[in-house]
Amino acid sequence: MDNVFDYEDIQLIPAKSVVKSRSECDTSVNFGGHTFKLPVVPANMQTIIDEKIATFLAENGYFYIMHRFQPEKRIDFIKDMKARGLIASISVGVKEGEYDFVKQLAEENLVPEYITIDIAHGHSNAVIEMIQHIKKYLPDSFVIAGNVGTPDAVRELENAGADATKVGIGPGKVCITKIKTGFGTGGWQLAALRWCAKAASKPIIADGGIRTHGDIAKSVRFGASMVMIGSLFAGHEESPGETIEKDGKCYKEYFGSASEFQKGERKNVEGKKMYVEHKGALMDTLTEMEQDLQSSISYAGGRKLQDIRKVDYVIVKNSIFNGDKIY
Ligand SMILES: NC(=O)C1=CN([C@@H]2O[C@H](COP(=O)(O)OP(=O)(O)OC[C@H]3O[C@@H](n4cnc5c(N)ncnc54)[C@H](OP(=O)(O)O)[C@@H]3O)[C@@H](O)[C@H]2O)C=CC1
Numbered sequence: 001m002d003n004v005f006d007y008e009d010i011q012l013i014p015a016k017s018v019v020k021s022r023s024e025c026d027t028s029v030n031f032g033g034h035t036f037k038l039p040v041v042p043a044n045m046q047t048i049i050d051e052k053i054a055t056f057l058a059e060n061g062y063f064y065i066m067h068r069f070q071p072e073k074r075i076d077f078i079k080d081m082k083a084r085g086l087i088a089s090i091s092v093g094v095k096e097g098e099y100d101f102v103k104q105l106a107e108e109n110l111v112p113e114y115i116t117i118d119i120a121h122g123h124s125n126a127v128i129e130m131i132q133h134i135k136k137y138l139p140d141s142f143v144i145a146g147n148v149g150t151p152d153a154v155r156e157l158e159n160a161g162a163d164a165t166k167v168g169i170g171p172g173k174v175c176i177t178k179i180k181t182g183f184g185t186g187g188w189q190l191a192a193l194r195w196c197a198k199a200a201s202k203p204i205i206a207d208g209g210i211r212t213h214g215d216i217a218k219s220v221r222f223g224a225s226m227v228m229i230g231s232l233f234a235g236h237e238e239s240p241g242e243t244i245e246k247d248g249k250c251y252k253e254y255f256g257s258a259s260e261f262q263k264g265e266r267k268n269v270e271g272k273k274m275y276v277e278h279k280g281a282l283m284d285t286l287t288e289m290e291q292d293l294q295s296s297i298s299y300a301g302g303r304k305l306q307d308i309r310k311v312d313y314v315i316v317k318n319s320i321f322n323g324d325k326i327y
């Protein structure tokens, strides 16, 4: 790896605008055969998404991935989404019971449009075997496999049959993998994304480390088809986490999927819990993301999302925030 950088080390270089209004810029993306309003998906974590939010997102044209931490609810969830004519997008793990679950879906002819294999270290035989198992029993499901952080891993999972790979090991806000293990893409997630995207022949989801809406445009520039975001989606009125009040302010919990709060035990803990300030309605954030991304497209001198891919960039020596708080 030569140039190593992260989101805040990069600025995209503006090109002459070709639109009269930013509202002309189209942020939609085709991913896995469906078109979504934004190249953004809330993280498949228990304090970020639940059945209600998934339904809201699907009804309003946004991509979603339901988490896998209440496995017993997944069958009813898929049935419910199908009954409403909505896309079913679920997560699975790699333990023995998950193989039976996939077979059960096939037997009941319940075919989710998207299945995400959600594993910390996705470059493994366990994930490769699960990809092959899903492709055998549910060949029409679009399989997203992860997480990975190297071109080798991307190639191997694609060759095993994955339709998309998810890149990001350790850049998450509630992640402590980098501290506990010394490994990952934390601190150079954007460069890792570029590295992986160069090797990929199928779409990539950039996962973790997004701290501002501008980071979405940067992810697209460096090869992401979709961007998974946790912390920016935490703390909304609709968010599943517990709400607490402190010094007259409301906060909501956001915890890692490998935290002891998720696992119920202190074993192989690689995540923590934090409280984020209450942010209001989820729809307001999605609307602001869309407006900011429309603006990004206009600065790219384009009309559609893919135009961001063509812009130049510079690596800035100091933090682009110059010590300022982000907001
Ligand atoms: N994106 C990221 O940076 C990270 C995300 N996470 C999230 O935490 C959740 C839990 O992840 P995960 O622990 O994978 O899921 P599971 O707890 O379901 O573990 C999956 C299986 O993989 C094994 N396993 C876990 N880690 C490794 C490893 N490093 N090497 C070899 N085998 C391993 C586990 O066995 P055993 O437990 O016995 O080792 C288990 O059999 C997921 O939602 C994941 O996305 C967690 C860490 C990093």
Ligand SMILES: Nc1nc2c(ncn2[C@@H]2O[C@H](COP(=O)(O)O)[C@@H](O)[C@H]2O)c(=O)[nH]1
Pocket (backbone or CB within 6 Å): 043, 044, 045, 147, 168, 169, 170, 171, 172, 173, 174, 175, 176, 177, 178, 207, 208, 209, 210, 228, 229, 230, 231, 232, 255, 256, 257, 258, 259, 270, 271, 272
């Ligand atoms: N190392 C860990 N990573 C985790 C854990 N739970 C979730 N995640 C990853 O973080 C992103 C969200 O990142 P954010 O910066 O947008 O908040 C999520 O999609 C997972 O990939 C965890 O316990 N440990």
